[in-house]
Amino acid sequence: MGQIAFGPFSLDVESARLLRDGVGLDIRPQAFNALKILIQNCGRHVDYDQMIHQAWDGVSVSRHTVAVTVGEAKKILREYGAWIQYRPKLGYRLEIPHAEDQIRHGWHFAKRYTRDGFEKALECFQTAAAADSADFRAFEGMALCYLMLGAYGMRPPREMYPRFLEAHADAVAREGLTPELRADRAHAAHVFERKFAEAECELLTALRQAPHQVSIFGHLALLYITSGRFEDALKILDQAYAIDPLWPMLPAVDVLLRISKREFVCAVACGKKAVDLHPYLPLGRFFYAQALEHSGQMCAALEQLRMAVVMSPDFHWLRAHEADCLIRLGRAAEGERILSDLQDIRKRDYVDAYSMVLPHLSLGHLNQAFRELERAYEENSSPLFVMDVDPKLDPLRADPRFKRIRDKVFGSEAASKAS
Numbered sequence: 001m002g003q004i005a006f007g008p009f010s011l012d013v014e015s016a017r018l019l020r021d022g023v024g025l026d027i028r029p030q031a032f033n034a035l036k037i038l039i040q041n042c043g044r045h046v047d048y049d050q051m052i053h054q055a056w057d058g059v060s061v062s063r064h065t066v067a068v069t070v071g072e073a074k075k076i077l078r079e080y081g082a083w084i085q086y087r088p089k090l091g092y093r094l095e096i097p098h099a100e101d102q103i104r105h106g107w108h109f110a111k112r113y114t115r116d117g118f119e120k121a122l123e124c125f126q127t128a129a130a131a132d133s134a135d136f137r138a139f140e141g142m143a144l145c146y147l148m149l150g151a152y153g154m155r156p157p158r159e160m161y162p163r164f165l166e167a168h169a170d171a172v173a174r175e176g177l178t179p180e181l182r183a184d185r186a187h188a189a190h191v192f193e194r195k196f197a198e199a200e201c202e203l204l205t206a207l208r209q210a211p212h213q214v215s216i217f218g219h220l221a222l223l224y225i226t227s228g229r230f231e232d233a234l235k236i237l238d239q240a241y242a243i244d245p246l247w248p249m250l251p252a253v254d255v256l257l258r259i260s261k262r263e264f265v266c267a268v269a270c271g272k273k274a275v276d277l278h279p280y281l282p283l284g285r286f287f288y289a290q291a292l293e294h295s296g297q298m299c300a301a302l303e304q305l306r307m308a309v310v311m312s313p314d315f316h317w318l319r320a321h322e323a324d325c326l327i328r329l330g331r332a333a334e335g336e337r338i339l340s341d342l343q344d345i346r347k348r349d350y351v352d353a354y355s356m357v358l359p360h361l362s363l364g365h366l367n368q369a370f371r372e373l374e375r376a377y378e379e380n381s382s383p384l385f386v387m388d389v390d391p392k393l394d395p396l397r398a399d400p401r402f403k404r405i406r407d408k409v410f411g412s413e414a415a416s417k418a419s
Helices: 029-040 048-055 063-076 078-083 098-110 115-131 136-151 157-175 179-193 196-209 214-226 230-243 250-260 264-277 282-294 298-311 316-328 332-346 353-362 366-379 382-386 391-396 400-410 413-418
Strands: 003-006 009-012 017-020 023-025 084-087 091-094
Touching: 003 029, 009 029, 029 048, 029 063, 029 091, 048 063, 048 091, 063 078, 063 084, 078 084, 098 115, 098 136, 115 136, 136 157, 136 179, 157 179, 179 196, 179 214, 179 382, 196 214, 214 230, 214 250, 214 382, 230 250, 250 264, 250 282, 264 282, 282 298, 282 316, 298 316, 316 332, 316 353, 332 353, 353 366, 353 382, 353 391, 366 382, 366 391, 366 400, 391 400
Parallel strands: none
Antiparallel strands: 003 009, 009 017, 017 023, 084 091
8 A cells, every 4th residue: 555645744554664754754553553544444433343453453452442552643743633523422533624635735746846836835824814814834824835936936936925924923823833934934034134133044944943954954054155154054964965865946946056056067966966956947957057157068958958848838927037048148139039928928928037137248248237236136036145246247246226225125234134
């Protein structure tokens, strides 16, 4: 039968292990057997005789022993223990709420890391919240979708960020500030408000509370990279790899670190590793393409960008990078056609302005490049938090207009980051 997934849990029948969000839980073999029988009969009552026959292999034990063992399983499930119910004369039953299926589907869609995936996930979480308004996980999922839609340039950040804050507050009101919720709020403060010091403090607190949550390491590494603290980022990444070397976003963050350090050959190697491990992750392809561009392998970079565009045609900013790559390859007419298409798309959909800076810069349209950078500030474009370490913006740094925009982007953090 292999693994049986239910809620945030996975029961591995062959190895007799119970995992929650991929982390193993301590459970006695007999409690595991009792839980397994309830899962296999989900939605149906299991009476005393059936439990004895299946969970104890027919060995006679008292009803009290059965009750204590099932109670032990409920305790291990913690807040989900209420899913196991008892009715006299009928027995025990595991009942997973309808909202649970919606939450599971939501996380499934979110793992696509595409706009369509996050928007389908959002619908699932909203349905789950309507079915059970007390379940914090529905609001946690909604918050994450708004965060990702804004942070990855899929929807206007000035629309997504307030919705994130509202859903996040709803989740905290129901469950308290869990390490995951704390980390999400800190990551949002880093990306959308550029509050580096505050975000670091919160992420370190979350990490102390959940020292094996690899996504927190990823957020912290990203913060250190964009702060120019490359050695700190490297140490955090090493720790993250030791915990879960297969976490999908880890190689992409590694590529960003190498690019930011101007270690482009190493970035290419990391990028290849990223797409080898996760070939269907568009962001992995994008970062690999950036590494290839910086190392002078423009044709290979264009190939990776186009694959990413096929995977995520609703990531319009990928087309801006494709246009930039074509222009740098000497195919300016093709790049300008893409720019024209993106201007048409802007009339009906969001196109991230930060990415539009690059093709104009490559065309030598310096004033237009700065207009796009100013527009990025006005839209609170999410990639602005990397502008201090982005090599592609290096040609703009000596211009006084760059400093003026940068100081507005980072606000009170500008002076401390500059030092």
